[in-house]
Amino acid sequence: MSGAAADRAGPEPVDRGWADVMLVIRLLAVDPFALGGIVVRGRPGPVRDRVCALLRAQLPPGPPVARIPLHVTEDRLLGGISLPDTLHHGRVVREPGLLARSHGGIVEVAMAERVESHVVSHLCAAVDRGELVLERDSVSARVPCRLGLVVLDEGIDDEHAPPALYDRLAFWLALDRLDPRAAPPPGDALVGERPGEQRATPSSVRARLGDVRIESDAIEALCRAALSLGIPDLRAVLLAATAARVHAAIAGRRRVEAPDLDVAARLVLGPRATPAVDPDLPEPPPEDERASAPEPPPAEPPSPEPTPPDEGDSIEPAASSPPDPPEDQTAEEQTAEASLNEIVLDAAKSGIPDGLLDSLRAGAIPRNAPRRSGQAGATKASRVGGRPVGTRAGIPSHGARLHVLETLRAAAPWQRLRRDASRTSHTGRLQIRREDFRVRQFRQRTETCVIFAVDASGSSAQQRLAEAKGAVERVLADCYVRRDHVALIAFRGTQATVVLPPTRSLARVRRRLAALAGGGSTPLAAGIDAALALAHDARDKGRAPLVVLMTDGRGNVARDGRSGASQAQEDALESSRRLRHSGVPALLLDTAPRPRPRVRRLAEQMNARYLPLPYLDPAGISREVQSLARESACR
Amino acid sequence: MAVFPFTAIVAQDELKLALQLVAVDPTLGGVLVFGDRGTGKSTAVRALAELLPPMSVVAGCSYHCDPAGDPAGCVAGCPRSAGDGEHRVAEVPVPVVDLPLGATEDRIVGALDLEAALTRGERIFAPGLLAAANRGFLYIDEVNLLPDHLVDLLLDVAASGQNVVEREGVSVRHPARFVLIGSGNPEEGELRPQLLDRFGLALEVQTPEDIPTRVEVVKRRMAFEQNPDRFVAGYAASQAEVTRRLIDARGRLREVAVPERVIERAAALCQALGTDGLRGELTLVRAARAAASLDGATEAEEWHVRRVAALALRHRLRRDPLDEVGSGVRVERAIGEVFPS
Numbered sequence: 001m002s003g004a005a006a007d008r009a010g011p012e013p014v015d016r017g018w019a020d021v022m023l024v025i026r027l028l029a030v031d032p033f034a035l036g037g038i039v040v041r042g043r044p045g046p047v048r049d050r051v052c053a054l055l056r057a058q059l060p061p062g063p064p065v066a067r068i069p070l071h072v073t074e075d076r077l078l079g080g081i082s083l084p085d086t087l088h089h090g091r092v093v094r095e096p097g098l099l100a101r102s103h104g105g106i107v108e109v110a111m112a113e114r115v116e117s118h119v120v121s122h123l124c125a126a127v128d129r130g131e132l133v134l135e136r137d138s139v140s141a142r143v144p145c146r147l148g149l150v151v152l153d154e155g156i157d158d159e160h161a162p163p164a165l166y167d168r169l170a171f172w173l174a175l176d177r178l179d180p181r182a183a184p185p186p187g188d189a190l191v192g193e194r195p196g197e198q199r200a201t202p203s204s205v206r207a208r209l210g211d212v213r214i215e216s217d218a219i220e221a222l223c224r225a226a227l228s229l230g231i232p233d234l235r236a237v238l239l240a241a242t243a244a245r246v247h248a249a250i251a252g253r254r255r256v257e258a259p260d261l262d263v264a265a266r267l268v269l270g271p272r273a274t275p276a277v278d279p280d281l282p283e284p285p286p287e288d289e290r291a292s293a294p295e296p297p298p299a300e301p302p303s304p305e306p307t308p309p310d311e312g313d314s315i316e317p318a319a320s321s322p323p324d325p326p327e328d329q330t331a332e333e334q335t336a337e338a339s340l341n342e343i344v345l346d347a348a349k350s351g352i353p354d355g356l357l358d359s360l361r362a363g364a365i366p367r368n369a370p371r372r373s374g375q376a377g378a379t380k381a382s383r384v385g386g387r388p389v390g391t392r393a394g395i396p397s398h399g400a401r402l403h404v405l406e407t408l409r410a411a412a413p414w415q416r417l418r419r420d421a422s423r424t425s426h427t428g429r430l431q432i433r434r435e436d437f438r439v440r441q442f443r444q445r446t447e448t449c450v451i452f453a454v455d456a457s458g459s460s461a462q463q464r465l466a467e468a469k470g471a472v473e474r475v476l477a478d479c480y481v482r483r484d485h486v487a488l489i490a491f492r493g494t495q496a497t498v499v500l501p502p503t504r505s506l507a508r509v510r511r512r513l514a515a516l517a518g519g520g521s522t523p524l525a526a527g528i529d530a531a532l533a534l535a536h537d538a539r540d541k542g543r544a545p546l547v548v549l550m551t552d553g554r555g556n557v558a559r560d561g562r563s564g565a566s567q568a569q570e571d572a573l574e575s576s577r578r579l580r581h582s583g584v585p586a587l588l589l590d591t592a593p594r595p596r597p598r599v600r601r602l603a604e605q606m607n608a609r610y611l612p613l614p615y616l617d618p619a620g621i622s623r624e625v626q627s628l629a630r631e632s633a634c635r
Numbered sequence: 636m637a638v639f640p641f642t643a644i645v646a647q648d649e650l651k652l653a654l655q656l657v658a659v660d661p662t663l664g665g666v667l668v669f670g671d672r673g674t675g676k677s678t679a680v681r682a683l684a685e686l687l688p689p690m691s692v693v694a695g696c697s698y699h700c701d702p703a704g705d706p707a708g709c710v711a712g713c714p715r716s717a718g719d720g721e722h723r724v725a726e727v728p729v730p731v732v733d734l735p736l737g738a739t740e741d742r743i744v745g746a747l748d749l750e751a752a753l754t755r756g757e758r759i760f761a762p763g764l765l766a767a768a769n770r771g772f773l774y775i776d777e778v779n780l781l782p783d784h785l786v787d788l789l790l791d792v793a794a795s796g797q798n799v800v801e802r803e804g805v806s807v808r809h810p811a812r813f814v815l816i817g818s819g820n821p822e823e824g825e826l827r828p829q830l831l832d833r834f835g836l837a838l839e840v841q842t843p844e845d846i847p848t849r850v851e852v853v854k855r856r857m858a859f860e861q862n863p864d865r866f867v868a869g870y871a872a873s874q875a876e877v878t879r880r881l882i883d884a885r886g887r888l889r890e891v892a893v894p895e896r897v898i899e900r901a902a903a904l905c906q907a908l909g910t911d912g913l914r915g916e917l918t919l920v921r922a923a924r925a926a927a928s929l930d931g932a933t934e935a936e937e938w939h940v941r942r943v944a945a946l947a948l949r950h951r952l953r954r955d956p957l958d959e960v961g962s963g964v965r966v967e968r969a970i971g972e973v974f975p976s
Binding site: 224 | 674677735736752753777803804820842850856860861
């Protein structure tokens, strides 16, 4: 416990930063698979390179560290058919993928914030199960694949690597908290070791790891700390407990003690704190709960089951002669246990990044805690465009990619005939003709992103706004069926705001829509610009954008925020032309009580379909949106 | 590799019940498990494999043909269909086939055996995952991320019990009767609503909230990871007990009576909820019968219907996509109305 106190009263925060990095690296090197790995969030650069180099230097000998590039194909990731060997030998020759070759080592995932969802799922499967189950291209196999991940998250602001990856990795490291000048030289992996202490290699520590046990009260302390920090996922507790055991093993202990929990809570739980709970709140007095939580768990499943022999107080039977005799076991045990929870929670809080508490109070999302809901759907959605959906006969040119396996399949039945016909003696050679070629077919962009830009100004009048909301809701129901993404922009006063970035959570869209207030002037140009910006964004993510603009066309605020009807109209027309040039399909719903030529002209400028709302039923609107969505997807 | 034992899973009673129900009555039509990350969905499904009693098959048959079944249904590749129909019988574990994300269509439905075609010039069908899963379970993790055309294909085969292959010169039709188990995390993308009600049972799992349960989950998991073999051995007796119950329930399933009044109640419940079509009622009654059989009862009772109602119906409600009240709550409410306590 004295160690914990000394740790907390450590040197300057920046130095602690690197010291913690070294600690993380030492823990990780012992058992990368059990700890999952590390998320390194920040821009590429010397600091990140140094962190990666330090980790490599610490790893025990094993397979070389592989790096998975952003656009890795499944063939390369999981293994597939080796084209040259197959053609040369006239039989199928397979080669292992990146993951299988890294068994027992570390894999770096570059630009993880943009990695496609199917790659993520393979990585998750490897981390979860330690093996790959392959069922592809005539291969059916189970390949051992115990590895740790180094996820390089280069996302900015709200962009994050997929939560599924974050959740599975013990350590989250934000690079912007590290001082590049204080970086330890590469190869220096001894930071934090006391002089005279014998240096333990990761392999020797791993050999000891099996003997390290962790008591129930320690697990309970971690559970409580996780809950009061708003971490619902039990995986976090598991990873923290594993980290505590590894730390104990490094220190030569056979039982997890307070300093180990301290480190585990700080490094594993701290960065996971979410705004769900204010971490400043004192922990609720757990007196009654603790009293009702004796060793045999009360929440036993109803099925009759005997308690296995090792289900006692500790996971592992007590090892004989622990090197570190446990301090103050008897008399102070009670108090020690009572304070354990607080110690762990304190430690976890000390691992919460600077500024998080302030941002929590301000209601902002912390930078390095991925959002838990809704947002995940938007950031995780893979670029559906580019996923192979089948093959067809054709020549591999004009960007069409050859599908080796299907080509071989097409050629296979003819081999004997062709061999006889050509009377060649190289029996080993495959004879492949033009008509055998098969090329991959990719699915076109089909994920639509419908961007609603709603005029919430006073001129659009309250009851018109209500009608517009009704129309949006109707379209939303269709979007749900088609699994479209939906974004919502409102413009009024002097500016346009993105009320909701693209999401599939339609319940959220509706909530925001219902809460949308009306009134003020009409910054029409700003509204169109905002819609265009979101549309570009959606295109970058491989989605087909579609803008639905709802306005009465009475813009009276210019782009620079000044009022004045004529300049406002000019700006609006110019913005409309920009929308047309971008080629984003648009639909303009005229919400004025009586349709005016002004709005129709606006629609012509942006090459949008023009629909006067008074004459339309909601079904008509959704028909139009659907046909536009089809067009958009084909572009 | 050792598998975490089914009976060592803490809480998650509804999930365990659903998996046992489809093990007792494979015609229920599969299970859809939705839940947050890290709730042990995959663990439970993989643990199920260990529980199932072995089954007898025609030795060497890629489709696990039942020796007691009608030989007319066998296809080329089954020893029984070749020559004089001589064959041996083997006992094999019930297959639980993993369909990994990224599985290609040729591996799923089967395709021309490339090796045989290239080296010997023979046109032989290489059976795929659907053949491997025949008479067993097919598990799809992250079913919501699977390409839609594959989900369609799987549901179609699961419903018809037959896999029809017509590609690159092979034309094969083989039995593919399996229980489809899909799991996924709704935050990572929703399943198309049209596909939802094609699953027989559906449930949502959540991470337990109370500390003692959470501590127990972590303890057991860590004990398992440290010494899998010893941990599994500790649960051998309880596992054997569940297996015995499953065998017993499966054998008696056809004898369990479902009285008229129970069917009426089930119908009333479906009506109160406004479920479309008869599939909901049928599944509800069947699930209640399986639950009764699992209990060792000779007759399904109303409380069996109550117990499985949410499982069988919650994904069949006509859903307003913008309604935030969970469908489970609506089922509970309807149960309260139809079954006044």
